[in-house]
Amino acid sequence: MSTNRFSKFFEYILLVEGGYTYHKNDKGGETKYGITKETARRYGYQGEMKDLTKQTAQKIFEARYYKANKLDQVKNDKVALSILDFVINSGRYGIKKAQEAINKIYGKVVVSVDGSNGPQTLKYLNQVEPAKFLAVYHSLQREFYNAIVKNDQTQKVFLNGWLNRVKVKENYIKNV
Template sequence: MNPTDYFDKVIGREGGYSNNPADRGGETMWGVTAATARAFGYAGPMAQMTRDTAIAIYRSRYWTQPRFDQVQAVDADIAEKLLDIGVNMGPATGVQFMQRALNVLNQQGKAFPDISTDGGIGPMTLAALKAFVDQRGNDGRRVLLGMIAALQSVRYVEIAEKNPSQETFEYGWQLNRALGVAA
């Protein structure tokens, strides 16, 4: 799948302009926070940010910079999941979920070495992902994707437990994010 198709799916889930006082991300347009838009160089009103600008931000900040394009070369569904988590929780978070899962799926280092859970896609993480997928095939892909989704789900629960105002978003997070994106 073309990355723009993934971005369109994220935008479809995120919707247009939002400025919900309970949303920790603050003011957003197409799922892009004002802080992220400003860091990217967008200076206009958030409600007027174009979809094309949002896609450019997604491509740079949430696809190319975290190297999800390289993950896509190994497994497209996992790359899509990492993109979605990245937009909602920051790019490193989904990568850490994947790294943690790979570390407990490596047969105590017999299948491939443990990797750092640093949240970055580097040569060791890519090698571990490729080794796992090569060894376990489609069943392994489903297991890994399920584990990433489970960790994402738990993170959402922890957010709402820590800050009850976030319970407003919990059902939607679980339905549309943890369970709804390639899970």
């Protein structure tokens, strides 16, 4: 899968992540384009977060979220983009929820829910019917966000944005 594919995915990331933010209740702290300061530092960026360029952000997203989670090996663009979006927003839970969705669709445990996009998970992601997967996956994503708020009321301020993110993604991937 090409870098050109990821460049198209990055356009979506910019749409949902926006620019610079620093909200007191955001557990990610200071971010730009959805990249936390901690992640930026881990990938060698030492400047002010407000000055992080799109090019640097794109390199970080591609390395940390796209390739590290083997989403370049997921054949269907809609499935790959949807998982990428959730992984960016929730870390390994994006992969865990993909594994849960696969097991739910097959009605039994066919992949381990371990947050690692290994050979078995990739096999099923590449053979599952995309529309069915996305419907189940997006439902699990919504449940995940609601559970965060149930467990930590300080995160309630973000719930509408998170749920809207899923809706935006569903509309966006219709044209992918």
